[in-house]
Amino acid sequence: MTPTILFVDDEPDLEALILQKFRRKIRDGLLAIMFARDGIEALESLEQNPHVDMVVSDINMPRMDGLSLLQKLQEAEDKKSTIIVSAYGDMSNIRTAMNRGAFDFLTKPIDFADLETTIEKTLRHIEMLREVRRRQAEAERAHAALSRHFSPELAKRLAAGSDSEGIEVQWRDVAVIFTDITGFTSLVESAAPETLGGLLNEYVGGMTEVIFAHEGTVAKIIGDAIHVLFNAPGDQPDYATRAVACAHDLDRWAQDFCVRQKARGVNFGTTRIGIHAGAALVGNFGGNRFFDYTAYGDTINIAARLEAANKQLGTRICVSSSVAEAAANFQGRPVGDLMLRGRSEPLRAFEPLPQDKFDAPATAQYAEAFARMEAGDAAAMPAFAALVGMHADDPLAGFHLRRLLNGAKGIRIQLD
Template sequence: MPTAPTLELRRYSRLKNLRERAERQGAALQFWARTASLAVISCFFSLISRWDASLLFVLAGLVLFQLVGLIQFRFARRRNAPWWIGYLVGTLDIILLTVLLVTPNPFAQEVAPAAMQLREGSFKFLLIFVCLGALTLSTRLALYLGALAALTWTIGVGWVVFHAGTVIPATNLYSLPMTERLNLYLNPNFVDTFAQATNVLVVLIIGAIMALVVSRSRHLSEDYVKAERARANLARHFSPNVVDQLATDDEPFGPVRRQDIAVLFADIVGFTHYSEDHPAEAVFELLRQFHRRMEQVVFDHHGTVDNYIGDCIMATFGVPQASHDDATRAIQCAEAMIAALEDWNVQRVSRGYPPLDVRIGAQYGAVVLGAVGSERNLSFAVVGDTVNVASRLQALCRELQANICFGSRLVEAAKAESPATQLNARDHGPVSIRGRDEPVHVWVEHRAENQGAIAVSA
């Protein structure tokens, strides 16, 4: 049996694979978001700028960014794409964009001082590429791009500052008189180092925020997977409406407690001989069809599928919360199971297969119920004399030539719930059952005709 560390390693491996797949899908999403962003920027510059060599240079740069993104997209589509491709493309993006933003356009008709490049607000385009990195759902990549953008912009500003003729404030700019500050701003060679430091701080903060958003998204996805796994486990036992209710509770099954419920067992007659004479595939196909049909009947009557034991299905009524008509619904469910089986037999006979026969036992009484198992494999259990009696009543059907055997406590509870309840079963009287000293008062119900045992799977 796998140990706890082994199970934890398997869980970690599954989560790692899910994350890698999400990152690959995020890289594809990043490419399309990048394409849309570059298309919008291209249209914007085409509309507001004069068509000349300078504009064509800008558009060529945007095309180059798209080609770099296409390289990453092609790698991202591969299952074994190298982890470093996102970092490489991000590095090329940030460095290339910084060079284009801080250096003059070589085709511009008028060459402006290098300091003027920093005043045009083009720094904001760096933020687009930092945000695009978050779409990969990689926390490290988001942090890396934010830090790289801050570093390259700092280097770019430094390159401008060290240009001959560049003017920077000798003291705190905001401590100077307004006249001196205006004179500095009007100087085309002036670089506001405080504003550029603010830009660096902003890109670092945005990079950190993007990393936090990605980290939060990853944790939410893990929580969602756990919630869906828990919901799937509940759906194996409860009807969809009960699953919706239980899925919202922190402790869906509640504490271990004693409670009066109805318990039902339904079993295919002759299944053991059938399983010995037929291939395993046919056996399991029959079981799946039988369980699916009987399960739906149980859910239609707001019952709970407690367990599958081979060809036997165990259902309870009053779990997890007791209702005012649990016994009545158990009786109605047993009769509906017989009706559903008869409908299925019509289909089987029409296809050339013999009909099936099922025997059902049900009882009402006190049980102990609660969650059992470990955190890795938690299930809901119902134990007690009522469960044992219901199982024995199902086995008693063959001896009494009955399709359904109800314990008298179930019938009494149903009459107490609704005095006008009409029963198709008849009072058979006390019967001794295996494993019990005292006899059990039994009510039996027969179908109009005996349809025989199974022979061939549909």
């Protein structure tokens, strides 16, 4: 775009001199020049021509002088870089001009070589400022996009360019969390739109805050379902431990949310959580126009199927052995060897437990009954029956008891 300069001066001969001096640049489209006779005319011209890049203004003019014009220009939202022209001996005005934000000054009579040099310097400064603003705007847009996926601190680093290589598509070892809500389709069909919108926004907002507190990455939110990654885009050596801790906090938050909604007469479903760890293809799959940081691969599919397995098992959280083995001080109980849809080999799964439940006597009773079931011991059935008799609210124990009563043996579980 051709740089445009507004000259503000009431000397009648100045316009002809300026046009003569810069005729070649004007002819070649390298410069555009406009003129105004005083400060008021200059402000009117700038209002009609906001594309003007810079102003060169005399001080002594009728109606509005150059210092008053300079003050008006500095008060405007789009501040114009201004060169003030004054008589050589008028240093007090020059100091005032510089204090009011003038970029530079020239003395009269004007040395046109000096004028040309000063204009070129000012235009370079203007271009530099525009580049800074452009990069700032890009960073703000990037931060807005990244904030949908990453914790605020990580989003700032990525928007600033740090760790940007983590955004590129690559194979990474990750821990993956999938969450979903039971009965959400029925809620969608029965709830008023304004009620559903408020519920879902509060739920997703609260769950996302928990995820970000553990420095997890939100890969996708599809309706009520949330897909979370750990160890991407940045390195998190303890990613399995983080994922388990995050799942516990998500479970607690979701249960509290359900209680709050029930008090308001809303039957909000239970949140189910599945976790698996392994290699996945991770990165920005949005092409040149969109930002879509997500992950693909068998690891992702298994995590999603573990989430769905909770429905049959009666559990709220189900994790694979790869997570249980990698997480520090993992506390939980075995679920069994799950035959997940689309897999030919069984996958050992566990139910992670919070400290109080892990330390409870019922967990030791369950471990003993499970060991008997794994060994094919007929005593497994009465052991689970006794456990359910004392803890009727233990859905996983009830699930195994029903299996055994229906003739199942061992710990291999075929899921629908």
